[in-house]
Amino acid sequence: MSNHEKQKNFSIFEEMEKYGHEQIIFNYDKATGLKSIIAIHDTTLGPALGGCRMWNYDTEEDAIVDALRLSRGMTYKCAVSGATLGGGKTVVIGNPRKDKSDEFFQALGTFVETLKGRYITSTDVGTTSMDFVCAGKQTKYVVGLPEEYGGSGNTAITTAYGIWKAMKATAREAFGTDSLEGLTVAVQGLGKVGQLLVGHLHDEKVRKVIVTDIFEENVNKVKEMFPDVEIVKPEEIYGVECDIFSPNALGAVVNDHTIKEFKCKAIVGAANNQLAEDRHGDMLQEKGIVYAPDYVANAGGLIQVADELQGFNKERCLKKADLIYDTLLQIFEMSREQKIPTYKAADILVESKIEKIGKLQNKFIGN
Numbered sequence: 001m002s003n004h005e006k007q008k009n010f011s012i013f014e015e016m017e018k019y020g021h022e023q024i025i026f027n028y029d030k031a032t033g034l035k036s037i038i039a040i041h042d043t044t045l046g047p048a049l050g051g052c053r054m055w056n057y058d059t060e061e062d063a064i065v066d067a068l069r070l071s072r073g074m075t076y077k078c079a080v081s082g083a084t085l086g087g088g089k090t091v092v093i094g095n096p097r098k099d100k101s102d103e104f105f106q107a108l109g110t111f112v113e114t115l116k117g118r119y120i121t122s123t124d125v126g127t128t129s130m131d132f133v134c135a136g137k138q139t140k141y142v143v144g145l146p147e148e149y150g151g152s153g154n155t156a157i158t159t160a161y162g163i164w165k166a167m168k169a170t171a172r173e174a175f176g177t178d179s180l181e182g183l184t185v186a187v188q189g190l191g192k193v194g195q196l197l198v199g200h201l202h203d204e205k206v207r208k209v210i211v212t213d214i215f216e217e218n219v220n221k222v223k224e225m226f227p228d229v230e231i232v233k234p235e236e237i238y239g240v241e242c243d244i245f246s247p248n249a250l251g252a253v254v255n256d257h258t259i260k261e262f263k264c265k266a267i268v269g270a271a272n273n274q275l276a277e278d279r280h281g282d283m284l285q286e287k288g289i290v291y292a293p294d295y296v297a298n299a300g301g302l303i304q305v306a307d308e309l310q311g312f313n314k315e316r317c318l319k320k321a322d323l324i325y326d327t328l329l330q331i332f333e334m335s336r337e338q339k340i341p342t343y344k345a346a347d348i349l350v351e352s353k354i355e356k357i358g359k360l361q362n363k364f365i366g367n
């Protein structure tokens, strides 16, 4: 089907109805050429929070679908981490290597400001904390700023920490012990999170780390820091012999093709929306692969920026990230007891939490 035909069949309201999105805002700034979409999924728990992804989308439909999927993931991630925040996301259509400037992100800031705190933004793939220093000149509704600007700094640190904890919980479920010592872990994507994760794995004395990235400079950097890593080509990573596969690049890496290739016993990584479709989570369960639901495992970054909204405290933030381990154990237990895939168990946990909090009555607390 051509892109034009695809767009003719695409209904934005049908998409919003499917998962209950509240609002989509399209922003265009003539002076800078900024084209962005802000999707707000659910604000039952509080203002929507979610990073801003900058990507060269093939079609506008791809950009809208990404904003919808990612913002919904943020609702679930906020709820499962105990944050009093809802889910939102921005996508910026453009090339992050060419199209950025101070004015470009200031333009984004002006649009975020119009929402008066209903949506708070931050970094994601293709954007950096410095981009939000620029956006922050026009809005106070930004988090994930560098420490020298009063922010909590690089969120990848807490994300990688959380993935490491998630991996330990998943190892306990899959291998009966939460020590990663002696295991082989395949890491896809050696960006901000992937690089730090390899460091944690090294400290845990895993047997072998197999790595890949589409950018050679990232692979070389990791090889320099950890000479023992084994490097494979990007297309080879799914089929390598390993205990744990860790996707830390982009989403939809668990799909009809990769499932046939997987030789791992568990999947734990930072990438958002790892399952191309829900049914792939069912297929993983049938294959006996323990899947750590992405929005639970990768909540570290969200936990950090949510903490920044309260005045960042690193110790408190890491303590909250430690809970990723406990939450995953709870989800694995639900999955076993109810005989349902782990992604469904996580969704049930979150949806019941949102429903209960949504029904809370405001109580009179005196003057």
Ligand SMILES: NC(=O)c1ccc[n+]([C@@H]2O[C@H](COP(=O)([O-])OP(=O)(O)OC[C@H]3O[C@@H](n4cnc5c(N)ncnc54)[C@H](O)[C@@H]3O)[C@@H](O)[C@H]2O)c1
Pocket (backbone or CB within 6 Å): 124, 125, 126, 155, 156, 157, 159, 188, 189, 190, 191, 192, 193, 194, 212, 213, 214, 215, 218, 234, 248, 249, 250, 251, 270, 271, 272, 298, 299, 300, 301, 302
């Ligand atoms: N940074 C965070 O705090 C955070 C928090 C939650 C989720 N995530 C998610 O985790 C993932 C990694 O985040 P990041 O901050 O490290 O992003 P990043 O952009 O720094 O790194 C992504 C890396 O993946 C590589 N890559 C892309 N496609 C690839 C492919 N097909 N094969 C191999 N490598 C490929 C890129 O070259 C890059 O090095 C993203 O999906 C992001 O949305 C990040």
